[in-house]
Amino acid sequence: xxxxxxxxxxxxxxxxxxxxxxxxxxxxxxxxxxxxxxxxxxxxxxxxxxxxxxxxxxxxxxxxxxxxxxxxxxxxxxxxxxxxxxxxxxxxxxxxxxxxxxxxxxxxxxxxxxxxxxxxxxxxxxxxxxxxxxxxxxxxxxxxxxxxxxxxxxxxxxxxxxxxxxxxxxxxxxxxxxxxxxxxxxxxxxxxxxxxxxxxxxxxxxxxxxxxxxxxxxxxxxxxxxxxxxxxxxxxxxxxxxxxxxxxxxxxxxxxxxxxxxxxxxxxxxxxxxxxxxxxxxxxxxxxxxxxxxxxxxxxxxxxxxxxxxxxxxxxxxxxxxxxxxxxxxxxxxxxxxxxxxxxxxxxxxxxxxxxxxxxxxxxxxxxxxxxxxxxxxxxxxxxxxxxxxxxxxxxxxxxxxxxxxxxxxxxxxxxxxxxxxxxxxxxxxxxxxxxxxxxxxxxxxxxxxxxxxxxxxxxxxxxxxxxxxxxxxxxxxxxxxxxxxxxxxxxxxxxxxxxxxxxxxxxxxxxxxxxxxxxxxxx
Amino acid sequence: xxxxxxxxxxxxxxxxxxxxxxxxxxxxxxxxxxxxxxxxxxxxxxxxxxxxxxxxxxxxxxxxxxxxxxxxxxxxxxxxxxxxxxxxxxxxxxxxxxxxxxxxxxxxxxxxxxxxxxxxxxxxxxxxxxxxxxxxxxxxxxxxxxxxxxxxxxxxxxxxxxxxxxxxxxxxxxxxxxxxxxxxxxxxxxxxxxxxxxxxxxxxxxxxxxxxxxxxxxxxxxxxxxxxxxxxxxxxxxxxxxxxxxxxxxxxxxx
Numbered sequence: 001x002x003x004x005x006x007x008x009x010x011x012x013x014x015x016x017x018x019x020x021x022x023x024x025x026x027x028x029x030x031x032x033x034x035x036x037x038x039x040x041x042x043x044x045x046x047x048x049x050x051x052x053x054x055x056x057x058x059x060x061x062x063x064x065x066x067x068x069x070x071x072x073x074x075x076x077x078x079x080x081x082x083x084x085x086x087x088x089x090x091x092x093x094x095x096x097x098x099x100x101x102x103x104x105x106x107x108x109x110x111x112x113x114x115x116x117x118x119x120x121x122x123x124x125x126x127x128x129x130x131x132x133x134x135x136x137x138x139x140x141x142x143x144x145x146x147x148x149x150x151x152x153x154x155x156x157x158x159x160x161x162x163x164x165x166x167x168x169x170x171x172x173x174x175x176x177x178x179x180x181x182x183x184x185x186x187x188x189x190x191x192x193x194x195x196x197x198x199x200x201x202x203x204x205x206x207x208x209x210x211x212x213x214x215x216x217x218x219x220x221x222x223x224x225x226x227x228x229x230x231x232x233x234x235x236x237x238x239x240x241x242x243x244x245x246x247x248x249x250x251x252x253x254x255x256x257x258x259x260x261x262x263x264x265x266x267x268x269x270x271x272x273x274x275x276x277x278x279x280x281x282x283x284x285x286x287x288x289x290x291x292x293x294x295x296x297x298x299x300x301x302x303x304x305x306x307x308x309x310x311x312x313x314x315x316x317x318x319x320x321x322x323x324x325x326x327x328x329x330x331x332x333x334x335x336x337x338x339x340x341x342x343x344x345x346x347x348x349x350x351x352x353x354x355x356x357x358x359x360x361x362x363x364x365x366x367x368x369x370x371x372x373x374x375x376x377x378x379x380x381x382x383x384x385x386x387x388x389x390x391x392x393x394x395x396x397x398x399x400x401x402x403x404x405x406x407x408x409x410x411x412x413x414x415x416x417x418x419x420x421x422x423x424x425x426x427x428x429x430x431x432x433x434x435x436x437x438x439x440x441x442x443x444x445x446x447x448x449x450x451x452x453x454x455x456x457x458x459x460x461x462x463x464x465x466x467x468x469x470x471x472x473x474x475x476x477x478x479x480x481x482x483x484x485x486x487x488x489x490x491x492x493x494x495x496x497x498x499x500x501x502x503x504x505x506x507x508x509x510x511x512x513x514x515x516x517x518x519x520x521x522x523x524x
Numbered sequence: 525x526x527x528x529x530x531x532x533x534x535x536x537x538x539x540x541x542x543x544x545x546x547x548x549x550x551x552x553x554x555x556x557x558x559x560x561x562x563x564x565x566x567x568x569x570x571x572x573x574x575x576x577x578x579x580x581x582x583x584x585x586x587x588x589x590x591x592x593x594x595x596x597x598x599x600x601x602x603x604x605x606x607x608x609x610x611x612x613x614x615x616x617x618x619x620x621x622x623x624x625x626x627x628x629x630x631x632x633x634x635x636x637x638x639x640x641x642x643x644x645x646x647x648x649x650x651x652x653x654x655x656x657x658x659x660x661x662x663x664x665x666x667x668x669x670x671x672x673x674x675x676x677x678x679x680x681x682x683x684x685x686x687x688x689x690x691x692x693x694x695x696x697x698x699x700x701x702x703x704x705x706x707x708x709x710x711x712x713x714x715x716x717x718x719x720x721x722x723x724x725x726x727x728x729x730x731x732x733x734x735x736x737x738x739x740x741x742x743x744x745x746x747x748x749x750x751x752x753x754x755x756x757x758x759x760x761x762x763x764x765x766x767x768x769x770x771x772x773x774x775x776x777x778x779x
Contacts, residue, residue: 123609126579131602141625145616221658
């Protein structure tokens with residue numbers, strides 16, 4: 001517990017400064033775009049309705065989805081700019097997060113801007129015309145100052161929303177206070193989850209109070225509170241901007257991780273080995289499955305671990321399921337030829353998508369394989385992780401065995417295992433390297449028809465690092481080194497409720513257990 | 525050669541949403557005259573005034589302001605003082621800033637503006653310390669004085685007043701009316717005042733224009749109109765101040 005809190009504090013400067021910069025940039029851009037639009041909308045009824053409707057519509061898109069949508073959009077744009085101007089836009093990280101949050105910030109500013117301008121007394125507006133102001137002078141000298149308090153209230157709302165929604169930028173590869181929440185949720189590190197929530201909440205509260213000072217200054221026509229508020233805000237953003245300067249140097253390599261414990265542990269292992277080889281290592285944690293590969297392809301991350309079957313079906317779009325070795329060989333060849341991506345090799349274990357159920361229920365129903373399950377499925381509930389039910393692997397299994405479950409539900413992986421104990425699900429999409437299979441006494445159902453492909457954990461290296469000797473040299477010893485039992489132990493050390501350890505500690509334990517050099521000076 | 529009129533309406537017409545507000549009005553107002561435009565609500569008197577400083581543009585006919593040929597509306601308005609119905613002070617500006625607004629738009633020097641604020645506060649009989657107050661710290665009468673000061677700030681030759689004293693108590697109203705008439709003389713203004721108060725019109729103006737349904741119903745000196753008019757509506761309007769005067773006179777004589 002104390003260790004976790006200390007680990008939380010250690011990460012705070014980086015997470016907080018990035019969170020502040022992202023939120024401030026999005027809010028600033030939102031204000032810069034929304035204010036002119038609000039003036040336009042206040043003057044012109046024909047644009048007002050579509051504008052406010054559009055902004056309102058954006059607001060109804062869940063934040064996570066909005067952020068995720070910008071990734072493919074920017075990827076396509078990036079391909080265009082590459083062709084037209086010879087440079088690539090960054091599709092991962094800051095830019096998609098900035099654009100999505102800017103859209104999010106617009107509604108309250110726009111709405112309050114229109115309301116504030118519409119609320120200016122028509123007699124005062126006519127007086128401005130009458131004393132001989134031009135339309136621009138009227139806007140600047142009369143309408144803007146009178147609407148300012150209402151507009152500032154909108155900016156405050158937008159600031160609180162933006163700071164809150166910025167925690168969702170972790171899955172598109174932008175570091176934020178959301179890193180605490182996402183990694184904490186995956187590894188059941190509730191201290192981290194609380195830490196992230198408290199930090200984001202505190203930041204929102206402070207920003208709100210400072211903007212409130214500016215609002216009060218505007219409403220009471222007092223310069224002092226507004227100046228104090230502005231100065232403190234500027235200081236905060238400047239401090240956040242200066243924070244990266246305190247970090248030693250830009251990372252040599254960026255290691256990616258998808259959003260579950262095994263990925264965090266392996267990313268720590270890889271980072272540790274690269275650091276030991278003298279490289280500065282950056283991290284992009286909690287990436288979505290499809291985003292991770294695209295990011296590698298685009299060179300936004302240099303290395304991460306994926307699974308052969310996942311790449312086979314999702315990236316190559318194959319529906320056949322050849323034997324394990326054949327699949328690996330074909331995958332390696334295809335990746336090199338089509339994508340320029342190096343498949344360095346299998347780590348030595350599989351993390352297959354498999355259906356599992358509790359031993360008690362499996363015994364009671366007499367289910368040993370997916371064939372046996374098919375007959376009982378209509379009376380059972382399937383619990384899948386967030387992506388399982390829409391993945392092609394599920395379609396393959398479902399089709400091969402004619403599985404028709406009574407109910408299908410999606411869970412965050414952590415909660416999926418809990419759902420099995422609480423009988424909210426009877427069958428779950430377990431991962432074969434998961435420590436909880438043994439710990440919870442689950443039965444992994446056999447796949448006698450070989451419907452699902454094999455899922456060797458493989459190290460992928462981005463095209464631009466394909467010939468990087470230092471990188472490959474540091475990671476080559478991992479190939480074929482990790483048996484599934486050791487991986488399960490490491491995963492369970494992170495996932496269990498009692499005496500859990502951090503992914504970094506688990507990675508160190510894993511390194512020692514398989515006879516590799518212990519990791520040192522890894523991030524907590 | 526006679527001096528050109530300060531304001532001249534020729535068949536000026538203005539309609540809002542198909543309903544005529546000012547209907548083919550022709551009027552000539554010589555320089556130096558104090559004219560009261562009277563009529564019921566909706567008679568078109570405020571629109572008539574807005575045609576002068578082009579807050580409203582005529583649909584047909586012309587409105588000429590002396591010396592303003594070919595000028596754009598913004599330049600014209602800076603040369604015309606306007607006292608608004610309901611005051612229309614800028615609530616976010618101090619009294620001094622309100623008064624200085626047109627001189628500032630005209631690019632006067634800071635020193636000239638400072639001096640002018642003092643002059644105008646004197647002119648409307650307000651202490652100089654009021655320059656630093658906000659409008660909501662003033663009484664209704666004080667606000668209206670500031671409104672007059674603002675209208676006169678850039679030394680206009682022409683003063684337009686739209687129901688300037690409508691919301692004030694009778695004593696303040698009388699005093700401000702007299703003060704305005706005094707300023708009119710002192711500064712040699714041409715003044716056009718819209719009011720629905722016939723007594724005010726009779727007591728302050730050189731000439732009264734009675735409007736109804738966008739047309740000029742009667743046009744003459746207070747004495748001429750009080751003496752009688754062929755239109756019974758005009759007679760009825762003029763009857764009010766005349767009857768009040770007779771009643772007061774009778775009371776004074778103790779009958």
